[in-house]
Amino acid sequence: MIAAYAARIDPENPLAGLELGEVPEPSVPYGWTTVRLRSASVNHHDLWSLRGVGLSAGSLPKILGCDGAGEDAEGNPVVLHSVVGESGHGIEPDEERSMLSERYPGTFAQRIAVPRWNLLPMPPQLTFEEAACLPGxxxxxxxxxxxxxxxxxxxxxxxxxxxxxxxxxxxxxxxxxxxxxxxxxxxxxxxxxxxxxxxxxxxxxxxxxxxxxxxxxxxxxxxxxxxxxxxxxxxxxxxxxxxxxxxxxxxxxxxxxxxxxxxxxxSTLGTRKELSALLDFCVAKGVRPVVDSVFPLHRIHRAFERMERGDLFGKIVLTIP
Incomplete structure (x- = not known):
């Protein structure tokens, strides 16, 4: 499958370590499932990862991306909660919390494996691009x-x-x-x-x-x-x-x-319960995420360059083929 990943750590020129290419399909531990990603949003966390903050050279290559929306194994639209290990929902019951793309592969890929507990139904009022902005x-x-x-x-x-x-x-x-x-x-x-x-x-x-x-x-x-x-x-x-x-x-x-x-x-991110409440709030109030721009996954370097310049208003979103 196609994915964007950190191939090298470069604190001074982080985008030099960002690559796009073929990677193995995700392995699926017991209690986990796969999601066919349709959209993912770009965060400063991804840029910091390329600088080596929270990501070591020994863990590379690592698929980047914290936020995403797509379809579960049954074809249902879902939003991904970005934190693995919350409330004991990881591979090990007592493992520390981590964000997708830190300990486990992230969302800049065609498919991802996550705990079933991390999936929430995507409201039909939202597009995949809008929903991908919410978890981060x-x-x-x-x-x-x-x-x-x-x-x-x-x-x-x-x-x-x-x-x-x-x-x-x-x-x-x-x-x-x-x-x-x-x-x-x-x-x-x-x-x-x-x-x-x-x-x-x-x-x-x-x-x-x-x-x-x-x-x-x-x-x-x-x-x-x-x-x-x-x-x-x-x-x-x-x-x-x-x-x-x-x-x-x-x-x-x-x-x-x-x-x-x-x-x-x-304050850091939020809980699965809060993400569920946020989804309900968006539907009840009719509010929608502010999307600055949308890039296809193969133009991820352009997306990162825009984020690095800081001349954006809202979220940068990737569409995944």
């Missing part, structure tokens, strides 16, 4: 908003860095849930598009907000950290799921954190 960025945004930010309708939330997959998901989901969503971006076009997705207001990065907010969703990291801390109300929550601009902010802002009793909450 959209599930991350869902958990940040509804589990870790502890928001209620009418509460205010600042989303840093409008344009990325998690950020666009947070704007759509947050506005659909009745939150007052503020966003930041250096790009005027992205700010305007965020308003079109339901954001109440959009600002330049670092700009003074009209009021302090109940929560901040932070995926940018060092470049926006100080602004995120200072934007919060006393007792507010700063929920972090990424650091695309770097993990080490120049200012720790510790005096603001302890004096104003702010809460810093880490």
């Amino acid at each position: 960025a959209w599930l991350t945004a869902y958990r940040m908003l509804f589990t870790n930010a502890e928001l209620s309708p009418g509460d205010t939330v600042l989303v840093q860095g409008a344009g990325g997959g998690v950020a666009t998901a947070a704007v759509v989901l947050g506005s659909a849930a009745g939150f007052r969503v503020f966003v930041t971006s250096r790009d005027d076009v992205k700010r305007k598009r965020a308003l079109g997705l339901g954001a109440e207001a959009a600002f330049e990065v670092g700009a003074r907000l009209p009021q302090r907010v109940d929560a901040v969703l932070e995926t940018v990291g060092a470049a926006t950290w100080s602004h995120s801390v200072r934007a919060l109300k006393n007792g507010g929550r700063l929920v972090i799921s990424g650091a695309t601009s770097g993990p080490n902010p120049p200012l720790g802002e510790l005096q603001h954190i302890f004096y104003r009793e702010l809460r810093i909450v880490g």
